[in-house]
Amino acid sequence: xxxxxxxxxxxxxxxxxxxxxxxxAERVGFAEDAAIxxxxxxxxxxxxxxxxxxxxxxxxxxxxxxAALPGLINCxxxxxxxxxxxxxxxxxxxxxxxxHVWPIExxxxxxxxxxxxxxxxxxxxxxxVTTFADHYFAMDTVAxxxxxxxxxxxLGQAYFSSQGPEGREASLDFALRRAxxxxxxxxxxxxxxxxxxxxxxxxxxxxxxxxxxxxLVHLHAAESRAQSLHSIARHGLTPIEVLRRAGxxxxxxxxxxxxxxxxxxxxxxxxxxxxxxxxSAPRGYLKFAWGPTPLRLLADLGIPVGLATDGAxxxxxxxxxxxxxxxxxxxxxxTGDPRWLTSRQALHHATLQxxxxxxxxxxxxxxxxxxxADIVLVDLTGPHTQPVHDLAATLVHSARSGDVRTxxxxxxxxxxxxxxxxxxxxxxxxxxxxxxxxxxxxGHGRRIQEYDA
Amino acid sequence: xxxxxxxxxxxxxxxxxxxxxxxxAERVGFAEDAAIxxxxxxxxxxxxxxxxxxxxxxxxxxxxxxAALPGLINCxxxxxxxxxxxxxxxxxxxxxxxxHVWPIExxxxxxxxxxxxxxxxxxxxxxxVTTFADHYFAMDTVAxxxxxxxxxxxLGQAYFSSQGPEGREASLDFALRRAxxxxxxxxxxxxxxxxxxxxxxxxxxxxxxxxxxxxLVHLHAAESRAQSLHSIARHGLTPIEVLRRAGxxxxxxxxxxxxxxxxxxxxxxxxxxxxxxxxSAPRGYLKFAWGPTPLRLLADLGIPVGLATDGAxxxxxxxxxxxxxxxxxxxxxxTGDPRWLTSRQALHHATLQxxxxxxxxxxxxxxxxxxxADIVLVDLTGPHTQPVHDLAATLVHSARSGDVRTxxxxxxxxxxxxxxxxxxxxxxxxxxxxxxxxxxxxGHGRRIQEYDA
Numbered sequence: 001x002x003x004x005x006x007x008x009x010x011x012x013x014x015x016x017x018x019x020x021x022x023x024x025a026e027r028v029g030f031a032e033d034a035a036i037x038x039x040x041x042x043x044x045x046x047x048x049x050x051x052x053x054x055x056x057x058x059x060x061x062x063x064x065x066x067a068a069l070p071g072l073i074n075c076x077x078x079x080x081x082x083x084x085x086x087x088x089x090x091x092x093x094x095x096x097x098x099x100h101v102w103p104i105e106x107x108x109x110x111x112x113x114x115x116x117x118x119x120x121x122x123x124x125x126x127x128x129v130t131t132f133a134d135h136y137f138a139m140d141t142v143a144x145x146x147x148x149x150x151x152x153x154x155l156g157q158a159y160f161s162s163q164g165p166e167g168r169e170a171s172l173d174f175a176l177r178r179a180x181x182x183x184x185x186x187x188x189x190x191x192x193x194x195x196x197x198x199x200x201x202x203x204x205x206x207x208x209x210x211x212x213x214x215x216l217v218h219l220h221a222a223e224s225r226a227q228s229l230h231s232i233a234r235h236g237l238t239p240i241e242v243l244r245r246a247g248x249x250x251x252x253x254x255x256x257x258x259x260x261x262x263x264x265x266x267x268x269x270x271x272x273x274x275x276x277x278x279x280s281a282p283r284g285y286l287k288f289a290w291g292p293t294p295l296r297l298l299a300d301l302g303i304p305v306g307l308a309t310d311g312a313x314x315x316x317x318x319x320x321x322x323x324x325x326x327x328x329x330x331x332x333x334x335t336g337d338p339r340w341l342t343s344r345q346a347l348h349h350a351t352l353q354x355x356x357x358x359x360x361x362x363x364x365x366x367x368x369x370x371x372x373a374d375i376v377l378v379d380l381t382g383p384h385t386q387p388v389h390d391l392a393a394t395l396v397h398s399a400r401s402g403d404v405r406t407x408x409x410x411x412x413x414x415x416x417x418x419x420x421x422x423x424x425x426x427x428x429x430x431x432x433x434x435x436x437x438x439x440x441x442x443g444h445g446r447r448i449q450e451y452d453a
Numbered sequence: 454x455x456x457x458x459x460x461x462x463x464x465x466x467x468x469x470x471x472x473x474x475x476x477x478a479e480r481v482g483f484a485e486d487a488a489i490x491x492x493x494x495x496x497x498x499x500x501x502x503x504x505x506x507x508x509x510x511x512x513x514x515x516x517x518x519x520a521a522l523p524g525l526i527n528c529x530x531x532x533x534x535x536x537x538x539x540x541x542x543x544x545x546x547x548x549x550x551x552x553h554v555w556p557i558e559x560x561x562x563x564x565x566x567x568x569x570x571x572x573x574x575x576x577x578x579x580x581x582v583t584t585f586a587d588h589y590f591a592m593d594t595v596a597x598x599x600x601x602x603x604x605x606x607x608l609g610q611a612y613f614s615s616q617g618p619e620g621r622e623a624s625l626d627f628a629l630r631r632a633x634x635x636x637x638x639x640x641x642x643x644x645x646x647x648x649x650x651x652x653x654x655x656x657x658x659x660x661x662x663x664x665x666x667x668x669l670v671h672l673h674a675a676e677s678r679a680q681s682l683h684s685i686a687r688h689g690l691t692p693i694e695v696l697r698r699a700g701x702x703x704x705x706x707x708x709x710x711x712x713x714x715x716x717x718x719x720x721x722x723x724x725x726x727x728x729x730x731x732x733s734a735p736r737g738y739l740k741f742a743w744g745p746t747p748l749r750l751l752a753d754l755g756i757p758v759g760l761a762t763d764g765a766x767x768x769x770x771x772x773x774x775x776x777x778x779x780x781x782x783x784x785x786x787x788t789g790d791p792r793w794l795t796s797r798q799a800l801h802h803a804t805l806q807x808x809x810x811x812x813x814x815x816x817x818x819x820x821x822x823x824x825x826a827d828i829v830l831v832d833l834t835g836p837h838t839q840p841v842h843d844l845a846a847t848l849v850h851s852a853r854s855g856d857v858r859t860x861x862x863x864x865x866x867x868x869x870x871x872x873x874x875x876x877x878x879x880x881x882x883x884x885x886x887x888x889x890x891x892x893x894x895x896g897h898g899r900r901i902q903e904y905d906a
Contacts, residue, residue: 085839086846090785090795122836286782287850289789316850317837329739332543336742342543383575384770386538386882387889393539397740397769402855430837436840 003245009056011039012411015049017063017377019068022366023134026352028344030391036068038373042335046367061247061406061413065381069376069397070365071130071409072320073354074304076218076256076279078136080108080116082123083432084313087440093224093288097451099442101313105137106446107439112186113138114145115432121149122423123318125414128404130374132318133254133279133308133358135191135218139174147182150414152374154254154358156191156218160449168192168202168209175215185410187216187359189254194220195242196227196453207247216252216359224290227453228260240265250274254357256308257281259290261297269301277357282326284315292334293329295341295349306357307350321401324350328396343392377406465491465864468502470830471844473523475819479805481797483844494863499820514859514866518834520848522800523818524583524827524862525773526807528759529671529709529732531589533561533569535576536885537766540893546677546741550904552895554766554820558590559899560892567589567598568885569816574602575876576771578867581825582859585771586732586761586811588644588671592627600635603867604760605827607707607811609644609671613902614652621645621655621662628668629905635864638863639755640669640812642707647673648695649680649906660700669705669812677743680906681713693718703727707810709761710734712743714750722754730810732761735779737768745787748780748794748802759810774854777803781849796845825870826864832856 019034035052037045088100131152139157159167175188192198239305249272258278269372280293307323333340355365407415472487476547488505490498531795538852541553553759582604592610599606610627628641702725711731733746760776784794808818
């Protein structure tokens, strides 16, 4: 970093922590007894506690015994679906969608989305997540909740072709109107649902809009191997090949799940001219009995894979820390190779790869000068994280989301010592409980969409 | 339960919780706004909060907003190995044993075991575990720590045939001397290491001792499929068949891991006349790239499968709550059936099946009159556990070990509102840190045993 004269007092100095840092080759390492200096929402220095001892600062956080990490990033979720956590359990995905979730979502009102989003933001902040990529309905409401709770988010208004062109137009309208909202913490994207619910013409039109407006596209594709095989049987193409034909691999695209990405998809992925990324939410794949996202294949292709949780109606939580641990565990198991997906690899997924996946590869994902000050402090003094022989392993395999004590976004403290500062959880759960009977009613026989993929 | 005149004031009444209960068919259910009455370390009543409102009690715990569960049971661990948490990462089991753990364990002193056990007990109590089955060395020390920390434990002194008959004799001596220690909270067992480190003669002698003294045998067997295939190649028998030939399936036996139990083992398991149980620690199996314990096969055979974590040197934590969630997730994935291993099944494993696995099927594992008062209270008010549509799913898939607020063993509170009352964690970690350099030194080239299975 360049050395300039000190520009007046810092807004925030965090001292005494062990800071997760990346070297120029992006290898994960740790700076002990470090200090992180924040000004105007940006990290201006990562130095030693000694060097920062006399620094003038509006606020100092003593973080001895804690690790400082870049805030976690949930690269694919449907935040408001926390309202449906546990509503449809132990079911195959077809029944989960057709008999439960899509009938219930036909009752959804903006107030449900608002309360759900607020509850989700509380959970995210408590779990050390500072950015989430949300793909849902009534997204103006979600953008307002993001503004209010202080998180960072990539937001997209979901649409199906069954809505006609209005769905796509509303998604674009939202993306253009709300880009840069919440003091720049909101970025936006186009959010077609999936190749099995959005037709080829709509996908191609979406690619055109993405190109014209410089927007990222966030969608579900190749969710499971069964889905890919079904797509081949029906169209002669895998879902990834469908995206390619529509031009969606030639824009920035975030593909949720991809557990059905097949070896034959390497050709389409290699030919991509856009920035392609995948979001992986391993808990839900185990629960639906899908396979894992093929991380080794994607690593060979240089495609970043970000961590995600999907919505809580399938995943039961928005715990990205758990996604990090499960990514390591499931990858070892699936490849039969205990040396693969080390803790440092998992931390690379959780930091720089996740930042790239949500289109913020230059702004977040690392504790480095010039990056936004999205920081979490993790307590290492609990008996379950002691002793520390290998801090990367401690973080991935021993620590839990509940060990995050402090969550900071853009230099603003959103949780301090486990206390949420921007969400009133009891008020949200109280009102949500009153609304739930109407929300979960399925007697009407409607559904917002049909699953047949 | 029979109605008798009230026998004076209760020692403890927990009121307002939602209590996990089992019906006569052992189905898991929930009693809302319940009260649990404890006298002399035993649950004497599970009733309504209203019925218990006027009950005279030395202590009352207001548990509104919390679930009361039978304390979790860690059916297979090596508690003192928390000292080696993270010491040997991302390795196949052969290297893990031969190049790291067994060389390091040749340095082990009783004081290391003591500090490790104390740290482990702190972690267990904080994770809602009230009973653990420990298989390790210097077990008198562990028994002392169990007495001091207030937990319940099934303890066995491990041995290899390489120690000569002294190993087996020391295991028996420990089992006979310390049975019933710590006011009855310590039960004991014989603890041969595994069929690949204990020879046939020693295994048969162990079976004889178990029969003669009415002792349970706790050992590793069929840890992985590779191990079973290796055993067939070497002996013409699977590890389970080796146990059968030695007579170990005709006594009470707790088999750790069993991920290598094969279809052909059903014959040996069906022929067993002892109480056979299996302990499953799914996190470590993923990490070593082993398959899962075949729970469906074992369920068909009526063999209880208890939850476990193995030691923290491989598993990185003693988090039985996580084992419960992973059991559900991994079983769905491995069988390809999202309907299998429901949350209620997972809770049955965590309660009655785990109690049976450690030989305490009549004493713990259920909140019911006559059972020991081993109870944990779990906070359900966090944003990640709200709303509650299905409490079984909330507990298994949304709650985390860190949501346990209060841990009670034999009616004694060991953790209250997350505060540990019987372990001084900073003192333990401080002394352990001083001892670690000597403990982890491997320059001597010794190891306590050779892995070749």
